[in-house]
Amino acid sequence: MSEPAVKMNWFQTLRERYAHPGALSKIGVLGMNRRNVSYISRYNPRHLFPLVDDKLQTKELALEAGVKVPDLIGVISEQHAVKELSHILQRCNSGFCIKPAHGSGGKGIMVITRQSEEGYRKSNGQFATISDLERHISNILAGLFSLGGRADVAIIEDLIHFDDCFSGFSYEGVPDTRIIVFRGFPVMAMMRLSTADSNGKANLHQGAVGVGLDIGDGHALRAVQFDKPILLHPDTGLNMMTLKVPHWEEVLTLAVSCYEMSGLGYLGTDIVLDRFKGPMLLELNARPGLTIQIANGKGLLPRLRQIESLSHKKRMSVADRVAYAREHFTDHR
Amino acid sequence: MASRTPFYILVSLLFLAGTALTLHRHIAFDIPWFPGEQRQTWSIEAKVDFEADGNPVTARLAIPNTQPGFTQLNQQTASPGYGLSFVERETGTYAEWSIREANGDQSLYYKVDMLVDPFAIPDEQVIVPSAKPNVEKEPYATAAQMILDRAIERSSSNYTLARELIHEFNNQQQTAELLAQVKPKTAWISQLLQEAGVPARRIHALELEDGRRRQSLIEYLQVFDETEYEVFNPETGEQGQAENMLLWQYHSGPVLEVIGATNAQVSFSMISQEQPFNIALNQKFADNEWLNFSLYTLPLEEQAIFKGILLIPVGVLIVVLMRILVGIKTSGTFMPVLIAMAFIQTSLMTGLIGFLLIVGVGLMIRSYLSYLNLLLVARISAVIIMVIGMIAIFSIIAYKFGLTEGMKITFFPMIILAWTIERMSILWEEEGAKQVMIQGGGSLLVAILAYMAMNLDWVRHLTFNFMGIQLILMALTLVAGSYTGYRLLELKRFKPLTKLDKS
Numbered sequence: 001m002s003e004p005a006v007k008m009n010w011f012q013t014l015r016e017r018y019a020h021p022g023a024l025s026k027i028g029v030l031g032m033n034r035r036n037v038s039y040i041s042r043y044n045p046r047h048l049f050p051l052v053d054d055k056l057q058t059k060e061l062a063l064e065a066g067v068k069v070p071d072l073i074g075v076i077s078e079q080h081a082v083k084e085l086s087h088i089l090q091r092c093n094s095g096f097c098i099k100p101a102h103g104s105g106g107k108g109i110m111v112i113t114r115q116s117e118e119g120y121r122k123s124n125g126q127f128a129t130i131s132d133l134e135r136h137i138s139n140i141l142a143g144l145f146s147l148g149g150r151a152d153v154a155i156i157e158d159l160i161h162f163d164d165c166f167s168g169f170s171y172e173g174v175p176d177t178r179i180i181v182f183r184g185f186p187v188m189a190m191m192r193l194s195t196a197d198s199n200g201k202a203n204l205h206q207g208a209v210g211v212g213l214d215i216g217d218g219h220a221l222r223a224v225q226f227d228k229p230i231l232l233h234p235d236t237g238l239n240m241m242t243l244k245v246p247h248w249e250e251v252l253t254l255a256v257s258c259y260e261m262s263g264l265g266y267l268g269t270d271i272v273l274d275r276f277k278g279p280m281l282l283e284l285n286a287r288p289g290l291t292i293q294i295a296n297g298k299g300l301l302p303r304l305r306q307i308e309s310l311s312h313k314k315r316m317s318v319a320d321r322v323a324y325a326r327e328h329f330t331d332h333r
Numbered sequence: 334m335a336s337r338t339p340f341y342i343l344v345s346l347l348f349l350a351g352t353a354l355t356l357h358r359h360i361a362f363d364i365p366w367f368p369g370e371q372r373q374t375w376s377i378e379a380k381v382d383f384e385a386d387g388n389p390v391t392a393r394l395a396i397p398n399t400q401p402g403f404t405q406l407n408q409q410t411a412s413p414g415y416g417l418s419f420v421e422r423e424t425g426t427y428a429e430w431s432i433r434e435a436n437g438d439q440s441l442y443y444k445v446d447m448l449v450d451p452f453a454i455p456d457e458q459v460i461v462p463s464a465k466p467n468v469e470k471e472p473y474a475t476a477a478q479m480i481l482d483r484a485i486e487r488s489s490s491n492y493t494l495a496r497e498l499i500h501e502f503n504n505q506q507q508t509a510e511l512l513a514q515v516k517p518k519t520a521w522i523s524q525l526l527q528e529a530g531v532p533a534r535r536i537h538a539l540e541l542e543d544g545r546r547r548q549s550l551i552e553y554l555q556v557f558d559e560t561e562y563e564v565f566n567p568e569t570g571e572q573g574q575a576e577n578m579l580l581w582q583y584h585s586g587p588v589l590e591v592i593g594a595t596n597a598q599v600s601f602s603m604i605s606q607e608q609p610f611n612i613a614l615n616q617k618f619a620d621n622e623w624l625n626f627s628l629y630t631l632p633l634e635e636q637a638i639f640k641g642i643l644l645i646p647v648g649v650l651i652v653v654l655m656r657i658l659v660g661i662k663t664s665g666t667f668m669p670v671l672i673a674m675a676f677i678q679t680s681l682m683t684g685l686i687g688f689l690l691i692v693g694v695g696l697m698i699r700s701y702l703s704y705l706n707l708l709l710v711a712r713i714s715a716v717i718i719m720v721i722g723m724i725a726i727f728s729i730i731a732y733k734f735g736l737t738e739g740m741k742i743t744f745f746p747m748i749i750l751a752w753t754i755e756r757m758s759i760l761w762e763e764e765g766a767k768q769v770m771i772q773g774g775g776s777l778l779v780a781i782l783a784y785m786a787m788n789l790d791w792v793r794h795l796t797f798n799f800m801g802i803q804l805i806l807m808a809l810t811l812v813a814g815s816y817t818g819y820r821l822l823e824l825k826r827f828k829p830l831t832k833l834d835k836s
Contacts, residue, residue: 017825017828018821018824018825018828019824019825019827019828019830019831020824020831021818021819021824023831024819024823024824024827024830024831025819027830027831029819029823029827029830031817031818031819031820031823031827032660032820032823033657033816033817033818033819033820034817034818037815037816037817038817107763142710142712144759206764224829227826227829228829229829293827293830294826294827294829294830297829297830298830299830
């Protein structure tokens with residue numbers, strides 16, 4: 001191969017693999033640096049971070065504000081209190097979930113679907129003993145799952161009985177809806193569905209499927225796994241495009257009310273649908289990731305800018321803002 | 334949004350001030366931009382420590398003169414309250430401090446600048462010591478004679494005799510041990526040489542290496558042939574004077590004598606400075622210190638520390654660029670800089686191998702620790718102790734195999750290593766080996782880049798000689814911190830979005 005040909009090839013590969021920055025900015029893709037400088041540090045006051053970084057505080061805040069959250073079964077905050085675990089667990093006779101108050105990215109969450117004589121049945125079908133649970137809690141307390149290893153608190157909360165409408169879309173694990181709420185407007189949404197690859201976790205970089213949702217009515221726009229578009233669920237083979245989140249208006253209203261409740265201008269809300277109780281807030285995130293853009297096939301910037309340029313947003317009620325977003329951020333195809 | 338104007342003004346001010354300071358240093362003091370255009374001088378500082386107990390104290394330290402390879406430029410002492418004179422004696426030149434009454438720990442400093450100068454003209458003629466036989470007690474006399482006879486048999490000249498004597502001492506372990514009971518090996522060798530009619534003496538030399546602190550003198554053997562002489566390493570028998578070897582005491586006298594105090598010792602710090610030849614020569618005549626704000630006015634030991642510290646901003650800037658512009662994930666924000674600092678001490682290959690060995694083995698042991706269900710602080714403490722143990726074992730193994738390079742592993746910051754192992758291990762448990770490779774590899778990649786930047790000769794030269802560079806680095810960091818464009822790796826990550834746009 002001659003010298004220029006090699007050079008051309010190399011250049012070709014580069015162009016195939018990497019996007020031109022101009023092309024990305026034309027679509028309005030939000031990058032990590034701009035997210036940090038222009039959105040998080042500008043719209044999220046530092047002193048509000050602890051509210052969302054600590055799931056216990058978030059829960060208390062939500063209860064105060066009347067936002068629906070999974071019931072709290074118990075809290076273990078001291079090593080010596082770990083022994084009381086079995087006592088606490090007697091209070092609930094069905095499934096529950098143990099999580100660290102300061103965990104991020106789904107780290108350290110243990111889901112028990114059923115209690116029986118055989119032990120505690122985990123979401124992946126294996127059984128755990130009471131001492132397994134105690135060890136897990138003790139790890140949480142020592143700060144294994146919290147950022148920087150600082151001492152943490154274990155929260156035990158009621159299991160979410162996720163809505164049947166998602167069966168077949170998620171392989172083990174709870175499917176949740178992530179909605180980015182910017183200054184009180186829902187700007188982009190996606191559903192995170194766990195797969196066999198992701199080990200029942202809803203983290204996209206671990207192989208969970210991200211499904212972009214239409215803000216207008218909550219139907220699926222496109223689905224991606226490992227940043228690549230897919231049509232069928234890799235485990236169940238279901239067509240992802242048939243997914244549509246029920247109670248959409250309610251879901252959006254719940255997400256938007258988190259803005260009032262937390263005061264954060266740029267917010268990621270994780271919402272689950274409970275079969276009995278409807279939409280519930282699972283978690284808030286003050287630094288939501290950017291993969292939602294890949295799941296939606298769209299950049300966030302145009303919508304963020306549209307909200308920033310609205311002049312009368314202060315006077316709009318929750319319902320107004322939901323209606324505005326449903327009208328403007330829908331996909332007219 | 335708050336106005337960005339003050340920010341840009343600040344950045345420009347920093348940048349301008351940095352550039353101005355740098356230019357000023359260049360023009361006013363003629364410090365060149367590149368390390369090559371200059372003469373190397375060594376600043377060597379001897380620190381004499383002793384404990385005084387209220388009595389009159391006299392301290393005498395041998396000091397070097399211009400000698401083949403080195404021209405003495407100037408000398409300074411720091412010794413508040415002490416009287417000082419330089420005395421010439423038969424056994425060389427001495428700095429003599431005296432005081433009527435001193436109490437507690439005392440430190441006296443003597444600093445000399447030596448210019449590396451192949452054309453140095455020694456002030457004094459080399460005086461060949463007269464060979465004087467010495468009478469020894471039995472059985473040492475016989476044992477020594479035996480070694481001498483063997484050496485004479487195998488030698489043909491003064492120098493070869495010296496070499497063979499050293500070899501004999503190394504080969505005949507038992508005899509050597511017997512003789513060592515009376516006096517040190519070097520003393521015996523020089524004495525035996527004199528007995529054989531070869532003028533020889535013990536001298537004290539200093540190995541020059543930039544930025545070293547708390548060094549001590551090494552004993553060498555000086556052997557004469559007529560008026561010529563050669564220097565021998567009494568341990569290996571190696572002949573000749575290395576380029577970086579400065580003779581400190583070469584008249585076979587004592588290096589340090591302290592009367593009226595206890596626990597006297599001397600240690601040396603040294604630093605290599607690059608100076609234009611004309612400045613170096615000017616220093617010969619200028620006694621007064623240049624009145625300027627510069628690191629050169631600090632004691633040498635601190636200067637040596639600063640040489641390292643001033644490099645850190647360069648490494649930090651590399652980390653900033655790699656994270657903000659490229660988007661490489663590292664475990665621990667500035668750990669790569671710390672690893673890079675260790676690499677500078679160990680050299681890259683040794684450092685890399687050492688790092689991978691320790692972290693690799695550490696991860697294996699740590700995976701066992703995780704079964705013990707320990708509390709976090711205790712677990713990390715255990716990892717620290719384990720890391721120290723591993724470093725010790727690797728050093729010993731490396732030494733046994735004759736790899737002295739391997740012992741440099743001790744330069745790694747141990748607490749940092751322990752944290753790295755802990756984080757990697759948690760990462761492994763939670764996200765699998767792939768993430769460990771990505772983050773660990775990212776850290777190492779950034780560390781290697783930082784090392785390469787920090788190890789460049791001209792980067793070291795610029796950061797140490799031009800304080801203004803620090804302000805420029807600061808300005809660059811601030812600019813990088815306000816970059817809101819895409820990271821290089823994001824161009825890859827978001828590539829699927831551009832394809833969608835076209836279809």
